[in-house]
Amino acid sequence: MSKAKPTAVVSGVAVAAALLGVVSFTATKPSSSGASGSSSVAEVSADPSAGVYPELEAYARRDASDKLALGRADAPVVLIEYADFKCGYCGKFARDTEPVLIEKYVDNGTLRIEWRNFPIFGEESEAVARASWAAGQQGRFWEFHKAAYAEGAKEKGFGKDRLAALAKEAGVPDAARFAKDTEGAAAREAVREDQEQGYGLGATSTPSFLINGRPIAGAQPLETFTEAIEAAARAAKPTKATPGTPATPGTSATP
Numbered sequence: 001m002s003k004a005k006p007t008a009v010v011s012g013v014a015v016a017a018a019l020l021g022v023v024s025f026t027a028t029k030p031s032s033s034g035a036s037g038s039s040s041v042a043e044v045s046a047d048p049s050a051g052v053y054p055e056l057e058a059y060a061r062r063d064a065s066d067k068l069a070l071g072r073a074d075a076p077v078v079l080i081e082y083a084d085f086k087c088g089y090c091g092k093f094a095r096d097t098e099p100v101l102i103e104k105y106v107d108n109g110t111l112r113i114e115w116r117n118f119p120i121f122g123e124e125s126e127a128v129a130r131a132s133w134a135a136g137q138q139g140r141f142w143e144f145h146k147a148a149y150a151e152g153a154k155e156k157g158f159g160k161d162r163l164a165a166l167a168k169e170a171g172v173p174d175a176a177r178f179a180k181d182t183e184g185a186a187a188r189e190a191v192r193e194d195q196e197q198g199y200g201l202g203a204t205s206t207p208s209f210l211i212n213g214r215p216i217a218g219a220q221p222l223e224t225f226t227e228a229i230e231a232a233a234r235a236a237k238p239t240k241a242t243p244g245t246p247a248t249p250g251t252s253a254t255p
Contacts, residue, residue: 076236
Protein backbone atom coordinates (compact mmCIF):
# COMPACT_ATOMS: atom_id res chain seq x y z
CA MET A 1 0.00 0.00 0.00
CA SER A 2 1.27 3.47 -0.70
CA LYS A 3 2.37 5.51 2.28
CA ALA A 4 -0.36 8.06 1.71
CA LYS A 5 -3.66 6.84 3.18
CA PRO A 6 -7.04 8.56 3.30
CA THR A 7 -7.31 10.41 6.62
CA ALA A 8 -10.54 8.62 7.46
CA VAL A 9 -8.79 5.28 7.36
CA VAL A 10 -6.26 6.07 10.08
CA SER A 11 -8.54 5.56 13.09
CA GLY A 12 -9.83 2.31 11.66
CA VAL A 13 -6.29 1.09 11.07
CA ALA A 14 -5.42 1.76 14.70
CA VAL A 15 -8.37 -0.31 15.83
CA ALA A 16 -7.59 -3.12 13.41
CA ALA A 17 -3.95 -3.10 14.49
CA ALA A 18 -5.02 -3.60 18.07
CA LEU A 19 -7.47 -6.37 17.20
CA LEU A 20 -5.32 -8.27 14.70
CA GLY A 21 -2.06 -7.73 16.51
CA VAL A 22 -3.35 -8.93 19.86
CA VAL A 23 -5.43 -11.91 18.76
CA SER A 24 -3.66 -13.21 15.66
CA PHE A 25 -1.13 -15.37 17.47
CA THR A 26 -3.73 -16.81 19.82
CA ALA A 27 -6.06 -17.48 16.92
CA THR A 28 -3.51 -19.35 14.85
CA LYS A 29 -1.25 -21.11 17.34
CA PRO A 30 -1.52 -24.91 17.56
CA SER A 31 -3.52 -26.21 20.48
CA SER A 32 -1.73 -27.98 23.31
CA SER A 33 -3.11 -31.28 22.02
CA GLY A 34 -1.52 -30.72 18.63
CA ALA A 35 -4.86 -30.38 16.86
CA SER A 36 -5.00 -28.12 13.84
CA GLY A 37 -8.10 -26.21 14.90
CA SER A 38 -8.12 -22.65 16.21
CA SER A 39 -10.07 -21.00 18.96
CA SER A 40 -12.85 -18.54 18.22
CA VAL A 41 -11.09 -15.35 19.21
CA ALA A 42 -12.81 -12.97 16.80
CA GLU A 43 -16.36 -12.79 18.05
CA VAL A 44 -19.12 -12.30 15.48
CA SER A 45 -22.39 -10.72 16.53
CA ALA A 46 -25.80 -10.87 14.90
CA ASP A 47 -25.65 -7.07 14.95
CA PRO A 48 -24.28 -6.22 11.49
CA SER A 49 -22.51 -3.13 12.83
CA ALA A 50 -20.74 -4.86 15.73
CA GLY A 51 -16.98 -4.96 15.34
CA VAL A 52 -17.15 -3.20 11.98
CA TYR A 53 -14.97 -0.21 11.15
CA PRO A 54 -16.34 1.37 7.95
CA GLU A 55 -13.06 3.20 7.30
CA LEU A 56 -11.41 -0.14 6.65
CA GLU A 57 -13.71 -0.83 3.72
CA ALA A 58 -11.41 1.50 1.78
CA TYR A 59 -8.87 -1.34 1.64
CA ALA A 60 -11.08 -3.22 -0.82
CA ARG A 61 -9.74 -2.43 -4.28
CA ARG A 62 -12.83 -3.52 -6.24
CA ASP A 63 -10.79 -3.54 -9.42
CA ALA A 64 -12.44 -5.79 -12.01
CA SER A 65 -9.03 -6.34 -13.65
CA ASP A 66 -7.47 -7.65 -10.41
CA LYS A 67 -6.16 -11.10 -11.32
CA LEU A 68 -5.82 -12.11 -7.66
CA ALA A 69 -9.48 -11.56 -6.87
CA LEU A 70 -12.53 -13.76 -7.21
CA GLY A 71 -16.11 -12.58 -7.69
CA ARG A 72 -17.94 -9.49 -8.88
CA ALA A 73 -16.19 -6.15 -8.41
CA ASP A 74 -19.52 -4.71 -7.25
CA ALA A 75 -20.37 -7.51 -4.82
CA PRO A 76 -21.92 -6.15 -1.60
CA VAL A 77 -19.34 -7.94 0.56
CA VAL A 78 -15.56 -8.05 0.13
CA LEU A 79 -13.39 -10.46 2.08
CA ILE A 80 -9.73 -9.44 1.99
CA GLU A 81 -7.38 -12.28 2.89
CA TYR A 82 -3.79 -11.71 4.04
CA ALA A 83 -2.00 -15.05 3.78
CA ASP A 84 1.26 -16.92 3.28
CA PHE A 85 1.57 -20.10 1.21
CA LYS A 86 3.87 -21.61 3.86
CA CYS A 87 1.23 -21.11 6.56
CA GLY A 88 -0.49 -24.34 7.59
CA TYR A 89 -3.57 -22.55 8.89
CA CYS A 90 -3.90 -20.65 5.61
CA GLY A 91 -3.88 -24.02 3.86
CA LYS A 92 -6.57 -25.31 6.19
CA PHE A 93 -8.73 -22.28 5.37
CA ALA A 94 -8.05 -22.69 1.64
CA ARG A 95 -8.99 -26.37 1.63
CA ASP A 96 -11.82 -26.53 4.16
CA THR A 97 -13.52 -23.14 4.34
CA GLU A 98 -12.86 -21.05 1.23
CA PRO A 99 -14.46 -23.48 -1.25
CA VAL A 100 -17.67 -23.41 0.79
CA LEU A 101 -17.68 -19.60 0.82
CA ILE A 102 -17.12 -19.53 -2.94
CA GLU A 103 -19.95 -21.93 -3.66
CA LYS A 104 -22.34 -20.27 -1.22
CA TYR A 105 -21.57 -16.58 -1.69
CA VAL A 106 -19.16 -15.84 -4.57
CA ASP A 107 -21.10 -17.81 -7.15
CA ASN A 108 -24.34 -15.94 -6.39
CA GLY A 109 -22.68 -12.51 -6.48
CA THR A 110 -22.79 -11.74 -2.75
CA LEU A 111 -19.07 -12.04 -2.02
CA ARG A 112 -15.82 -10.96 -3.58
CA ILE A 113 -12.52 -12.39 -2.29
CA GLU A 114 -9.42 -10.25 -2.70
CA TRP A 115 -6.09 -11.95 -2.04
CA ARG A 116 -3.16 -10.14 -0.46
CA ASN A 117 0.24 -11.83 -0.45
CA PHE A 118 1.55 -11.57 3.11
CA PRO A 119 4.79 -13.60 3.21
CA ILE A 120 6.17 -13.77 6.75
CA PHE A 121 8.19 -17.01 6.76
CA GLY A 122 11.32 -15.97 4.89
CA GLU A 123 12.73 -16.30 1.38
CA GLU A 124 10.58 -19.21 0.21
CA SER A 125 7.46 -17.36 1.33
CA GLU A 126 8.55 -14.37 -0.71
CA ALA A 127 9.35 -16.55 -3.73
CA VAL A 128 6.03 -18.40 -3.78
CA ALA A 129 4.17 -15.12 -3.26
CA ARG A 130 5.84 -13.70 -6.36
CA ALA A 131 5.15 -16.94 -8.23
CA SER A 132 1.45 -16.74 -7.37
CA TRP A 133 1.36 -13.21 -8.74
CA ALA A 134 3.17 -14.37 -11.89
CA ALA A 135 0.64 -17.18 -12.36
CA GLY A 136 -2.09 -14.58 -12.01
CA GLN A 137 -0.68 -12.58 -14.90
CA GLN A 138 -1.59 -15.55 -17.09
CA GLY A 139 -5.01 -15.97 -15.52
CA ARG A 140 -4.06 -18.96 -13.36
CA PHE A 141 -3.73 -17.51 -9.85
CA TRP A 142 -6.53 -19.52 -8.27
CA GLU A 143 -5.33 -22.73 -9.90
CA PHE A 144 -1.83 -22.03 -8.53
CA HIS A 145 -3.38 -21.20 -5.15
CA LYS A 146 -5.12 -24.59 -5.11
CA ALA A 147 -1.94 -26.46 -6.05
CA ALA A 148 0.22 -24.62 -3.51
CA TYR A 149 -2.28 -25.23 -0.72
CA ALA A 150 -2.92 -28.90 -1.51
CA GLU A 151 -2.43 -31.28 1.40
CA GLY A 152 1.31 -31.85 1.86
CA ALA A 153 2.34 -29.21 -0.70
CA LYS A 154 4.17 -26.88 1.66
CA GLU A 155 6.19 -29.78 3.08
CA LYS A 156 7.80 -30.15 -0.35
CA GLY A 157 9.08 -26.58 -0.14
CA PHE A 158 8.91 -23.77 -2.66
CA GLY A 159 12.26 -23.85 -4.39
CA LYS A 160 12.64 -22.80 -8.02
CA ASP A 161 11.98 -26.24 -9.49
CA ARG A 162 9.02 -26.78 -7.21
CA LEU A 163 7.48 -23.45 -8.25
CA ALA A 164 7.83 -24.44 -11.90
CA ALA A 165 6.11 -27.75 -11.12
CA LEU A 166 3.25 -25.96 -9.36
CA ALA A 167 2.86 -23.62 -12.32
CA LYS A 168 2.65 -26.60 -14.65
CA GLU A 169 0.08 -28.25 -12.36
CA ALA A 170 -1.90 -25.02 -12.36
CA GLY A 171 -1.95 -24.91 -16.15
CA VAL A 172 0.16 -21.77 -16.56
CA PRO A 173 0.61 -21.73 -20.34
CA ASP A 174 3.93 -19.90 -20.75
CA ALA A 175 6.58 -21.34 -18.44
CA ALA A 176 9.31 -18.97 -19.59
CA ARG A 177 7.16 -15.92 -18.97
CA PHE A 178 6.17 -17.32 -15.57
CA ALA A 179 9.82 -17.72 -14.55
CA LYS A 180 10.69 -14.22 -15.75
CA ASP A 181 7.67 -12.60 -14.09
CA THR A 182 8.37 -14.40 -10.80
CA GLU A 183 11.77 -12.73 -10.56
CA GLY A 184 10.68 -9.41 -12.03
CA ALA A 185 10.36 -6.00 -10.41
CA ALA A 186 6.58 -5.88 -10.91
CA ALA A 187 6.08 -9.05 -8.84
CA ARG A 188 8.32 -7.76 -6.09
CA GLU A 189 6.48 -4.45 -5.97
CA ALA A 190 3.05 -6.10 -5.93
CA VAL A 191 4.04 -8.37 -3.03
CA ARG A 192 5.66 -5.49 -1.15
CA GLU A 193 2.50 -3.40 -1.50
CA ASP A 194 0.31 -6.20 -0.14
CA GLN A 195 2.76 -6.90 2.66
CA GLU A 196 2.92 -3.27 3.74
CA GLN A 197 -0.85 -3.11 3.83
CA GLY A 198 -1.02 -6.16 6.10
CA TYR A 199 1.62 -4.85 8.48
CA GLY A 200 -0.09 -1.46 8.47
CA LEU A 201 -3.26 -3.14 9.71
CA GLY A 202 -1.37 -4.78 12.55
CA ALA A 203 -1.45 -8.31 11.18
CA THR A 204 1.38 -10.26 12.79
CA SER A 205 0.26 -13.76 11.85
CA THR A 206 -1.58 -15.50 9.05
CA PRO A 207 -4.26 -15.79 7.93
CA SER A 208 -5.86 -12.42 8.74
CA PHE A 209 -9.02 -11.05 7.14
CA LEU A 210 -11.17 -7.99 6.65
CA ILE A 211 -14.84 -8.51 5.81
CA ASN A 212 -16.37 -5.15 4.90
CA GLY A 213 -14.27 -3.49 7.58
CA ARG A 214 -14.52 -6.24 10.21
CA PRO A 215 -11.12 -7.68 11.24
CA ILE A 216 -10.97 -11.44 11.77
CA ALA A 217 -7.76 -13.20 12.76
CA GLY A 218 -6.96 -16.84 12.22
CA ALA A 219 -8.49 -19.82 10.43
CA GLN A 220 -11.74 -19.49 12.32
CA PRO A 221 -14.62 -21.98 12.01
CA LEU A 222 -16.79 -21.73 8.91
CA GLU A 223 -19.63 -20.27 10.97
CA THR A 224 -17.53 -17.25 11.90
CA PHE A 225 -17.17 -16.35 8.23
CA THR A 226 -20.74 -17.14 7.19
CA GLU A 227 -22.16 -15.03 10.02
CA ALA A 228 -19.82 -12.13 9.22
CA ILE A 229 -20.58 -12.29 5.50
CA GLU A 230 -24.33 -12.47 5.99
CA ALA A 231 -24.27 -9.63 8.51
CA ALA A 232 -22.22 -7.53 6.08
CA ALA A 233 -24.59 -8.35 3.21
CA ARG A 234 -27.58 -7.18 5.26
CA ALA A 235 -25.85 -3.94 6.14
CA ALA A 236 -24.30 -3.26 2.73
CA LYS A 237 -25.20 -0.31 0.60
CA PRO A 238 -24.97 -0.40 -3.21
CA THR A 239 -21.33 -0.36 -4.28
CA LYS A 240 -19.49 0.62 -7.41
CA ALA A 241 -16.53 -1.01 -9.09
CA THR A 242 -13.33 0.91 -9.77
CA PRO A 243 -14.18 3.73 -12.24
CA GLY A 244 -13.62 2.69 -15.81
CA THR A 245 -13.74 -1.06 -15.12
CA PRO A 246 -16.74 -3.31 -15.66
CA ALA A 247 -18.41 -5.03 -12.72
CA THR A 248 -17.92 -8.50 -14.16
CA PRO A 249 -17.51 -11.77 -12.25
CA GLY A 250 -14.00 -12.93 -11.47
CA THR A 251 -12.60 -16.35 -12.27
CA SER A 252 -14.97 -19.03 -11.11
CA ALA A 253 -12.37 -21.72 -10.41
CA THR A 254 -12.69 -23.09 -6.90
CA PRO A 255 -9.38 -22.99 -5.00
